[in-house]
Amino acid sequence: MTRALLDVDTLEAGYEPGASIVRGVSLKVMAGEIVAVLGPNGAGKSTLIKAIAGLVSKFSGCVTLDGADITAAKVHELARRGLGFVPQTENVFTLMSVADNMRIAADVLPKASRSEQIDAMFELFPDLARQRQLAAGRLSGGQRQMLAVARALIAKPHIVMLDEASAGLSPKLVGQVFSKLAEIRAIGITILMVEQNAKAALALADRALILVEGAIAHEGPAKAIAADRSIGRLYLGARRSEGGA
Amino acid sequence: MNLQFLADGVVMGALIGLGAVGVTLSYSILRFANFAHGEFIAWGTYMTLVLTTAISTLFGGHTGTIGPLSFGWPLLVAGVAAAALTGGLAVALDRLLFSKLRSKGNAIVMVMASFGASMALRSLLEFIFTSRPAYFTRDIQMAVPAGLGIRLTPDQFFLIFLTMIIVVVMDRFLSLSATGRAMRAVSENPILARVAGVDVERVIRATWIIAGILATASGVMLGVTVQIRPFMGFDLLLPLFAAAILGGIGSMSGAMLGGLIVGVAEAVAVQIVGADYRAAVAFLILIAVLLVKPSGLFGVRE
Numbered sequence: 001m002t003r004a005l006l007d008v009d010t011l012e013a014g015y016e017p018g019a020s021i022v023r024g025v026s027l028k029v030m031a032g033e034i035v036a037v038l039g040p041n042g043a044g045k046s047t048l049i050k051a052i053a054g055l056v057s058k059f060s061g062c063v064t065l066d067g068a069d070i071t072a073a074k075v076h077e078l079a080r081r082g083l084g085f086v087p088q089t090e091n092v093f094t095l096m097s098v099a100d101n102m103r104i105a106a107d108v109l110p111k112a113s114r115s116e117q118i119d120a121m122f123e124l125f126p127d128l129a130r131q132r133q134l135a136a137g138r139l140s141g142g143q144r145q146m147l148a149v150a151r152a153l154i155a156k157p158h159i160v161m162l163d164e165a166s167a168g169l170s171p172k173l174v175g176q177v178f179s180k181l182a183e184i185r186a187i188g189i190t191i192l193m194v195e196q197n198a199k200a201a202l203a204l205a206d207r208a209l210i211l212v213e214g215a216i217a218h219e220g221p222a223k224a225i226a227a228d229r230s231i232g233r234l235y236l237g238a239r240r241s242e243g244g245a
Numbered sequence: 246m247n248l249q250f251l252a253d254g255v256v257m258g259a260l261i262g263l264g265a266v267g268v269t270l271s272y273s274i275l276r277f278a279n280f281a282h283g284e285f286i287a288w289g290t291y292m293t294l295v296l297t298t299a300i301s302t303l304f305g306g307h308t309g310t311i312g313p314l315s316f317g318w319p320l321l322v323a324g325v326a327a328a329a330l331t332g333g334l335a336v337a338l339d340r341l342l343f344s345k346l347r348s349k350g351n352a353i354v355m356v357m358a359s360f361g362a363s364m365a366l367r368s369l370l371e372f373i374f375t376s377r378p379a380y381f382t383r384d385i386q387m388a389v390p391a392g393l394g395i396r397l398t399p400d401q402f403f404l405i406f407l408t409m410i411i412v413v414v415m416d417r418f419l420s421l422s423a424t425g426r427a428m429r430a431v432s433e434n435p436i437l438a439r440v441a442g443v444d445v446e447r448v449i450r451a452t453w454i455i456a457g458i459l460a461t462a463s464g465v466m467l468g469v470t471v472q473i474r475p476f477m478g479f480d481l482l483l484p485l486f487a488a489a490i491l492g493g494i495g496s497m498s499g500a501m502l503g504g505l506i507v508g509v510a511e512a513v514a515v516q517i518v519g520a521d522y523r524a525a526v527a528f529l530i531l532i533a534v535l536l537v538k539p540s541g542l543f544g545v546r547e
Contacts, residue, residue, distance in 0.1 A: 055436065079442030087440065093433050096426075104430050107423045108442035155442060 003067060004028035005190050006052070006083075006159050011061035013051035020059060021047040023214035029159060034181070034191040036201040036222060039211035045194040046088060048211065049163050052192075053085040054078055066158055080108050084152035084160040088167050091148035094137030098128050101136050101147055105154040121150045124183070142173035146180060159190040166197040178204050202226040250512040252395045256470060258508020259408040264463035264481055265488035265500035266415065267456035273432040273495035274452045275347075277355035281338065282460060282485065283478030284366035289331035289461025290468045290477065291370060294379055296323030313399035315382040316469065324465050332457035338362055339453050363479065370475040378472040381465075404466045411462060412501055415455075419497060424451050432495050480524075484511070487527040491534045493544025502542065506530070 006029040014021040021044045029035045037045050050056040052063055054075040063071045065083055073081065093101050102121060106114040122129035125146050131139065136147055145165060152160050165181070166174040178200055185191055195201035202208055202222045210218040210231060218231055225231055264286060271279050300319035301308050308317040342362060346354050388396035397405075419425035430438040431448045439445055460478070467477055488507045492499025507527050514526045534541060 053440065055440070074444075075439040076442050076444045079440070085440050087437065090434055090437060093430055093437065095433050096429060100426060100429075103423075104426050104438075104443065105441045107426065151441060 004064075005031045005033075005066055006192060007062075007064045008052060009062040009064075011048070011051060011063065012059040013047060013056050013061075014059065015047075015056065017057070017059060021056075021214050022051055024061070025211070025214070025216055026061075027209055027216070027219075029190055029192050031158070031190055032185070032188060033207065034185055034193065034205045036198075036205035036208040037192070037194045037211055038198045038201060038208055038225075039217075041196075043211040044214035045211050046163050047214075049085075049161050049192070049194045050087075053083070053161060079105070079155045079157070082156070082158035084155060084157035086145075086148045086152045086160065086162045086165060088163040092136040092139075092144050092151065094135065096136060097133050098136055098139070098147060099132040101151055102132075102154055105151045108155045117154055117156065121154050124153075124187075125150045125180075141169055142176055145169065145173075145177050149177075149180065149184070153184065153189065157189065159192060160184070162191065162193040164194055164196055166195060166200060174200055198232070199226075248393050248395050250516050251509060252391065252397050252401070254509035254512030255505060256397075256401045256404060256466075256508070257511060258505035259405055260463045260466040260470075260504075261481065261484045261488050261508050262501040262504025263408060263411060263459050263466070264485045265492065265504045266412075266497050267459035267463075268485050269489040269492065269494055269496065269500040270428070270432075270452055271456045272489065274428060275343070275355075275449060277352045277359065278486065279456075280356065280359040280482065281363040281366060282456065283480075283482040284363050284370070285331050285335055285457050285460035286464035286467070286478035286481060287370055287475055288334055288366060288478075289327050289457065290464035290473050291374060291379075291475075292327035292330050293320065293323045293461065293465050294381065294468070294473055296326055297381065299323075313386075314403055315384045315386050315398075315400050320381060320465070320469075324461065327465075328458040328461040329454075330457075331461045332454035335453035335457040336450055339449065344449075367475055367479060374475060376475055378474050379468075380472055381468050398470075400469050404470065407462070407466075411459070412497075415459075415497060424448070428452060483524065483531070484508075484527040487531040487534070490539075491530055491541055493541030496541070496543035499541055499543035 008025060008027045011022055011025045012020045025048055027035070037048060039045050047056050051058050054073060058071060062069065065081060068081065070078060070081060070083065078085070093104065096104070102118045106118050109117055122132065127143060128147055128150060131143070136144065139147060149160070149162070165177055169177060174197060181191060182204060193201060193205070202225060205222040208219065208222045208225045209216050210225070218225070264282065268279065268282050271282065297319045300323055308319050310317045342358055343355060346358055386398040386400055388398045391397045419429060427438065427443045427448045428451065430441065430443055431445055435445055464478065467481070484507050488503035489500050491506060492501070492503030507530055510530060511523050511526045515523055
């Protein structure tokens with residue numbers, strides 16, 4: 001059996017010791033996969049992804065990235081070790097130009113490859129390339145989200161984790177962001193995404209996990225979960241008439 | 246009308262501005278008002294004085310002066326060394342005190358700690374050097390015409406020129422260097438900076454070092470143009486904070502402009518209401534800015 005790229009083993013995490021929000025979660029993300037973490041509001045989805053990213057305290061359990069233990073790694077080291085993270089809000093430096101947002105992320109790379117990697121990102125996100133001198137705070141919501149994803153990709157991560165990439169975006173922009181994520185997967189980047197928009201996430205993902213009250217209630221292929229009406233009704237807020245998730 | 250007061254105001258404003266840049270950087274990155282910044286100014290100046298004396302003694306007192314300036318190369322060499330030492334002092338203070346409180350995340354505790362550190366550092370300085378004023382030089386310089394009826398001493402010309410160089414270097418550093426970018430990133434959003442791979446502890450160390458360097462530059466300027474006293478930094482604290490808040494916390498150009506405005510306003514006040522009320526000007530500016538535009542001239546954060 002091939003080794004998981006990201007392996008989370010019985011993770012307990014939260015903001016206050018003794019009050020775990022994530023309760024014994026184990027998950028594996030294989031190289032090249034898109035895995036979606038879904039669930040109702042307050043299920044602990046964002047806490048789980050933030051704990052993996054080092055932003056929320058881990059009380060017990062283990063996280064390995066490409067075989068290396070990153071459970072106690074400092075947040076800033078994770079970008080260098082191949083873990084990219086796109087927070088849900090405040091995910092770009094609004095006072096800095098688009099180009100400086102790229103540069104700040106590229107600074108973790110060896111000097112020789114920085115400008116080459118920035119150029120590669122501008123090629124992947126041509127809309128940003130046209131506005132490279134603009135302050136990121138003046139970008140539209142969709143463009144900001146693209147910049148946040150580009151910023152996470154610039155350090156050449158093995159895996160990118162996205163916290164609610166569709167939050168606050170119009171359906172059209174959600175489509176644009178998700179089709180960009182499909183492009184990113186096509187170039188070999190593994191994705192772990194926490195999503196409230198279950199329908200869009202299941203259409204994109206290979207596998208999905210349903211998190212309820214901090215623990216995994218269900219997991220399986222995304223297509224199967226999308227087709228299972230009972231899961232949609234029980235965990236994802238789908239109405240009876242909507243059918244799947 | 247004699248515009249001489251303007252020249253005095255600009256010279257004072259330049260050194261207030263340099264100190265205010267240090268204050269605004271440490272405030273925006275470390276997120277607390279560091280009352281010990283005044284002591285960095287005083288310590289940087291006294292260290293420069295000690296090193297200048299040591300270098301001059303080493304060369305048998307035959308170091309001379311640079312052209313029309315009142316000081317020689319020993320002061321410049323000593324200033325650079327003292328700036329590095331003051332940066333080290335700031336880093337040491339952070340390691341011993343502020344870093345232990347930072348993890349608790351309470352800004353008021355940090356401010357109070359900086360106030361305590363300020364008193365301790367000032368008392369130590371007074372204990373070592375006494376409260377008697379000291380001087381880099383006691384030579385009297387002849388002022389030369391600078392246009393518009395204004396006269397400046399060669400030292401004042403040099404200090405204005407040096408301030409301009411430091412401001413340009415700092416601006417380029419913050420705009421173009423990786424460390425400068427990281428400092429701007431941490432100032433705006435420390436969590437995202439960490440996520441983007443910025444080592445925030447390294448940025449904090451760099452901020453203390455820069456604050457120490459700028460404080461020394463500001464203090465040596467004051468020492469060269471006026472005198473050196475243990476309270477010299479403490480007395481500058483109000484103008485520094487007034488300038489930093491007037492310019493807008495986090496804005497380097499704002500702090501510099503704020504310094505010049507405070508310096509010139511103080512000089513104008515001396516002309517109108519007398520020198521006794523000079524210190525009140527910075528206080529009035531501070532109150533006015535906080536009431537009318539708390540974010541300052543170029544401020545980006547409330």
